[in-house]
Amino acid sequence: MSPIQFAIIDSTLREGEQFCKANFSSDDKVEIARELDAFGVEYIEVTSPCASPQSFRDCQHLAQLGLQSKLLTHIRCHLEDAKKALDTGVNGINLFFGTSSLLREFGHGKNIDQIVAMATEVITFIHQQSPLIELRFSTEDSFRSSFSDLLRVYLAIDRLGIITRFGIADTVGVATPNQVFNLVQTLRQCTDTDIEFHGHNDTGCAIANSYAALEAGATHIDTTVLGIGERNGITPLAGLISRLYTLDPEQLARKYRLHQLLPLHQLVAARVGISIPMDHYIIGEAAFTHKAGVHTQAILNNPKTYEAIDPGDFGLKRSFLINHKLTGKHAIA
Amino acid sequence: MSPIQFAIIDSTLREGEQFCKANFSSDDKVEIARELDAFGVEYIEVTSPCASPQSFRDCQHLAQLGLQSKLLTHIRCHLEDAKKALDTGVNGINLFFGTSSLLREFGHGKNIDQIVAMATEVITFIHQQSPLIELRFSTEDSFRSSFSDLLRVYLAIDRLGIITRFGIADTVGVATPNQVFNLVQTLRQCTDTDIEFHGHNDTGCAIANSYAALEAGATHIDTTVLGIGERNGITPLAGLISRLYTLDPEQLARKYRLHQLLPLHQLVAARVGISIPMDHYIIGEAAFTHKAGVHTQAILNNPKTYEAIDPGDFGLKRSFLINHKLTGKHAIA
Ligand SMILES: O=C(O)CCC(=O)C(=O)O
Ligand SMILES: O=C(O)CCC(=O)C(=O)O
Ligand SMILES: [Cu+2]
Numbered sequence: 210m211s212p213i214q215f216a217i218i219d220s221t222l223r224e225g226e227q228f229c230k231a232n233f234s235s236d237d238k239v240e241i242a243r244e245l246d247a248f249g250v251e252y253i254e255v256t257s258p259c260a261s262p263q264s265f266r267d268c269q270h271l272a273q274l275g276l277q278s279k280l281l282t283h284i285r286c287h288l289e290d291a292k293k294a295l296d297t298g299v300n301g302i303n304l305f306f307g308t309s310s311l312l313r314e315f316g317h318g319k320n321i322d323q324i325v326a327m328a329t330e331v332i333t334f335i336h337q338q339s340p341l342i343e344l345r346f347s348t349e350d351s352f353r354s355s356f357s358d359l360l361r362v363y364l365a366i367d368r369l370g371i372i373t374r375f376g377i378a379d380t381v382g383v384a385t386p387n388q389v390f391n392l393v394q395t396l397r398q399c400t401d402t403d404i405e406f407h408g409h410n411d412t413g414c415a416i417a418n419s420y421a422a423l424e425a426g427a428t429h430i431d432t433t434v435l436g437i438g439e440r441n442g443i444t445p446l447a448g449l450i451s452r453l454y455t456l457d458p459e460q461l462a463r464k465y466r467l468h469q470l471l472p473l474h475q476l477v478a479a480r481v482g483i484s485i486p487m488d489h490y491i492i493g494e495a496a497f498t499h500k501a502g503v504h505t506q507a508i509l510n511n512p513k514t515y516e517a518i519d520p521g522d523f524g525l526k527r528s529f530l531i532n533h534k535l536t537g538k539h540a541i542a
Numbered sequence: 543m544s545p546i547q548f549a550i551i552d553s554t555l556r557e558g559e560q561f562c563k564a565n566f567s568s569d570d571k572v573e574i575a576r577e578l579d580a581f582g583v584e585y586i587e588v589t590s591p592c593a594s595p596q597s598f599r600d601c602q603h604l605a606q607l608g609l610q611s612k613l614l615t616h617i618r619c620h621l622e623d624a625k626k627a628l629d630t631g632v633n634g635i636n637l638f639f640g641t642s643s644l645l646r647e648f649g650h651g652k653n654i655d656q657i658v659a660m661a662t663e664v665i666t667f668i669h670q671q672s673p674l675i676e677l678r679f680s681t682e683d684s685f686r687s688s689f690s691d692l693l694r695v696y697l698a699i700d701r702l703g704i705i706t707r708f709g710i711a712d713t714v715g716v717a718t719p720n721q722v723f724n725l726v727q728t729l730r731q732c733t734d735t736d737i738e739f740h741g742h743n744d745t746g747c748a749i750a751n752s753y754a755a756l757e758a759g760a761t762h763i764d765t766t767v768l769g770i771g772e773r774n775g776i777t778p779l780a781g782l783i784s785r786l787y788t789l790d791p792e793q794l795a796r797k798y799r800l801h802q803l804l805p806l807h808q809l810v811a812a813r814v815g816i817s818i819p820m821d822h823y824i825i826g827e828a829a830f831t832h833k834a835g836v837h838t839q840a841i842l843n844n845p846k847t848y849e850a851i852d853p854g855d856f857g858l859k860r861s862f863l864i865n866h867k868l869t870g871k872h873a874i875a
């Protein structure tokens with residue numbers, strides 16, 4: 210899997226807004242979008258224009274900034290949502306529909322035929338209004354949906370010949386890497402359409418699942434800065450970057466401006482009003498801090514001994530803790 | 543994979559001491575060991591008695607507490623380390639030796655034959671002194687070691703017929719779940735000895751890798767509370783618990799006292815001097831906080847719609863954020 214073949218859809222301004230502490234002002238959104246663009250994510254997903262009149266104006270304004278990153282918004286399969294989204298001037302629209310029996314029974318209440326019919330109506334409508342817009346269709350809670358329900362929906366939508374990309378969503382964060390691999394691989398065998406993966410982190414597998422999706426042929430991965438989102442969030446951008454970095458650092462450095470990772474995270478943390486967790490990937494304070502005596506001594510000989518990531522590639526420095534009880538002549542760990 | 547068949551080796555008092563902020567007093571160690579025991583981890587690993595005279599006394603004292611959890615210490619393959627460890631009265635000794643070419647060249651400087659010879663000497667010595675002690679041998683930096691070097695070392699040690707358990711260590715956190723699965727599976731095919739996995743989290747795969755190890759037949763997983771350890775740490779205990787919980791909640795509840803998870807984390811956070819990260823697995827403030835309107839409405843109908851984990855099983859409660867801009871009649875996400 211070569212990182213050149215995939216794109217990041219950063220959803221800090223959509224999924225991230227669903228994080229309990231996040232409440233972005235219009236100015237925050239512009240600042241964050243510009244920093245995401247400076248880092249080089251291929252797509253920025255923003256909250257539905259139907260959430261509020263302010264959200265409509267923000268979406269419209271962000272679409273006019275002229276960023277390199279393409280702007281997406283995220284709406285339900287409803288005609289009125291689609292009309293509003295089309296009025297914002299975004300580059301693409303991410304549609305979703307819950308397909309698990311739980312969401313069908315206790316959420317929207319539709320059966321599979323109704324889901325296909327509603328999605329078809331909205332997709333066809335959007336395509337008629339704006340034939341060039343990128344259109345993605347995603348099944349919410351894909352991993353608690355039956356395989357046959359998923360395939361029925363995806364195949365029916367694929368036949369329309371309109372969709373640019375399918376989405377797979379681990380909405381409650383239960384999938385294992387093997388489950389993600391299998392579902393993406395099956396979908397990959399059924400269609401040539403691009404595949405996006407969106408993974409929640411409730412059981413700690415969001416990064417590994419995103420990577421498994423890429424291994425199986427997915428083309429787009431959803432992230433947020435610091436992983437913020439509903440509950441404990443989704444694949445953190447820096448985590449996905451760290452995962453891909455160790456496999457091919459040169460390609461990743463060509464694709465993204467890695468020195469922008471820290472300022473981007475500092476901005477989002479400040480606007481959310483939290484500090485960057487010490488143990489966060491790459492940009493956390495502890496990420497390049499070495500403590501045990503055996504480690505610090507070997508690192509002085511060659512940093513690669515206890516570092517898989519070169520902090521210099523991200524404009525960062527390593528640090529050593531000395532004069533504590535695990536250092537010294539009989540350093541032990 | 544049934545959770546009944548594996549054991550947790552919690553290393554908060556060894557790997558966790560290598561976290562930059564951690565500096566446990568003798569009293570802290572006793573308190574933490576008792577809380578780990580109350581939660582029900584099968585093993586507690588503590589810092590080498592060779593680190594300092596205080597560390598020797600702490601190890602000895604912890605071994606005398608009469609905990610249900612077995613006490614392990616972690617030492618280099620050196621005779622003097624082994625003698626000290628034997629004097630502490632621990633239930634088991636975890637030995638390790640770096641096998642990657644980086645550690646051989648820039649760390650300890652030994653070749654594979656010398657590694658086997660030194661390990662054999664120490665293992666044989668310990669066994670003579672204390673035939674019933676649990677003995678584990680681990681290859682440090684296993685995933686940057688050549689497959690043939692690893693197998694040469696493991697097979698030579700296995701032939702001694704003394705070792706209780708082999709360890710595999712992703713020391714710099716580079717392994718992918720597939721790599722872990724393959725290495726554990728190969729080792730599983732070569733020996734009936736138990737297999738322990740220790741995974742760092744630099745690239746965000748520690749939890750998924752631990753789970754892949756179990757899927758491939760590993761029997762023991764290393765964790766620390768809050769994942770604390772060198773750099774950004776290892777598999778967090780609550781993360782492993784969340785991963786296993788969604789696959790078989792009843793078995794997990796029989797095996798561990800899940801209501802003790804929060805007090806254990808509160809204690810360790812207080813003694814390290816950090817707060818529990820908001821987005822931490824299960825016990826973080828955000829873990830059961832629901833925000834988007836569609837989510838909160840469906841949760842009121844049936845919490846399973848947007849929750850894979852029942853907070854009640856851990857003595858916790860869910861919460862709802864209302865009156866923000868993503869709720870309301872036109873709730874959208
Ligand atoms: O539209 C999607 O793919 C994902 C929606 C969402 O946030 C989720 O299902 O967790
Ligand atoms: O002894 C072990 O298995 C692990 C040692 C360690 O902390 C590591 O290699 O990261
Ligand atoms: Cu989501």
Ligand SMILES: [Cu+2]
Nearest residue numbers: 557713740771
């Ligand atoms: Cu370690």
